[in-house]
Amino acid sequence: MSVDISGVSRRFGAAAALDAVDLSIQAGEFVALLGPSGSGKTTLLRILAGLDFPDRGAVRINGRDVANLPARARGIGFVPQNYALFRHMTVFENVAFGLRIRPRSTRPKDDEIAARVRRLLELVQIPQLENRRPDQISGGQRQRVALARALAIEPSLLLLDEPFSALDAQVRKDLRAWLRTLHERLGITSVLVTHDQDEAMEIADRVAVLRDGRVVQFDTPEALLDHPADAFVAGFLGEANRLDCEVRAGQAHFTDLPLLPLPTTLPDGPATAFVRPADLLASPGGGQWLIRSARPDARGPRLVVSTGEGGPALDAMPQPGWRDAKRGEACGLRILAAQVFPRTP
Structure with missing residues (x-):
């Protein structure tokens, strides 16, 4: 699934969170949005997810303009920073949630939901946890549950908002390598917001560097380091x-x-x-x-x-x-x- 963002702007009062942002993401690409606090990366991700809407500009997913389409109608998998798991539900029910709330006409049968959930738990390597609740598993395991829940609806676009920020260094390192492998296996288009340069440079095909609501440079990790567009990029990266x-x-x-x-x-x-x-x-x-x-x-x-x-x-x-x-x-x-x-x- 391709993503094309054209002239997207978003203001909060007098502050411009995004200022005429252009970005084109290819189908099957893994892109990271990287920048200092306040650069606009999370606002841009929320607009892609349908959790916020631009004041101006177009957002096209597979050629369809979704700038004013609500989140539930976009078919996008979204992993928020805090995972937003339901504490009263088991791991199994958390992953099944997006399928169970579908309209009856498109909702899979219970046995189909169970089979899909268990396939996903196998995929994210936590099948033994299906009967536990979020407060009974580790931070890294909760991250995998959140990812499985996002994948349950079979999205063509996966959005991740700093999913590893609350984890310790070794767990982050292991999970980002695992996430990259999973991305390649599924062939899904993925967009990651992160403030961690190592994370962005290690797992993304291309990195969009943002500053003051603008995309300063969008290129491969190697090109960003070898040919920075300006002094900000040269000083910010590495x-x-x-x-x-x-x-x-x-x-x-x-x-x-x-x-x-x-x-x-x-x-x-x-x-x-x-x-x-x-x-x-x-x-x-x-x-x-x-x-x-x-x-x-x-x-x-x-x-x-x-x-x-x-x-x-x-x-x-x-x-x-x-x-x-x-x-x-x-x-x-x-x-x-x-x-x-x-x-x-």
């Missing part, structure tokens, strides 16, 4: 050292730091360079930089370096082969690559 510089005659000069200038195509003027830790290389044998800390990493120590007590602390990597870098050592530092953008006020 780890990066943010360094002020001045562009003169095709080179970015770091006037306050002992770093060699970098070539750039930007016009002359103030700029900001974003340097990933892997592209900031420390070398032994003395220099104008001092290692403030060194922590173990599979590729060697991860370093924090600075020029002195008042200087900026930068994340860096030791040059290949230098595995015994220690706190307090002097070192040299050079930039291998950077993304440079005009400095914004």
Whole structure:
């Protein structure tokens, strides 16, 4: 099921939650909506779900305009952030709920409902829990129940609103890998709202980065990291050292730091360079930089370096082969690559 969002705007009083948003999602694609708090990602998901409605613009699902269609008429699976399970119902009855409330003319028979629910519980790997209630199972298991309930109505579009936010780190990691596998198995179009960059970059085919109610960039995780559209995306995604510089005659000069200038195509003027830790290389044998800390990493120590007590602390990597870098050592530092953008006020 494809999704096309055209010129969607939504205001709450004087605040613009969404401002002329355009987004096109392909059938069978897994898309993540990522952005800081207040960027509009949850509002956009709620509009897709039919829980809110745009002031302007069109929302088309498989070519059908649903912008003013209520949630119950869209046939969409929705997993809210708090799961919204019925505490007085068993796991089985929670999953069956969406089927039991259908009009009599489209409601499956009881034996068909039971068979479908049990297939789904097998699919989400919790068949042994069907007779328990939500307060008798773990957070990760409740998340699977909520997902099974959303899938019970056989939706072509699955919407997930930060479904892992209440879980601990290891459970989140396990469940997002499992969710990606499930998505591929079912071939369903999925849209995930998350504030977790690792989550979005790990499981989504494409990521829409939102800021102030607008989609700043919509691309694959690799393209977002390698070719950010602007300084906001470069600084928001992944780890990066943010360094002020001045562009003169095709080179970015770091006037306050002992770093060699970098070539750039930007016009002359103030700029900001974003340097990933892997592209900031420390070398032994003395220099104008001092290692403030060194922590173990599979590729060697991860370093924090600075020029002195008042200087900026930068994340860096030791040059290949230098595995015994220690706190307090002097070192040299050079930039291998950077993304440079005009400095914004």
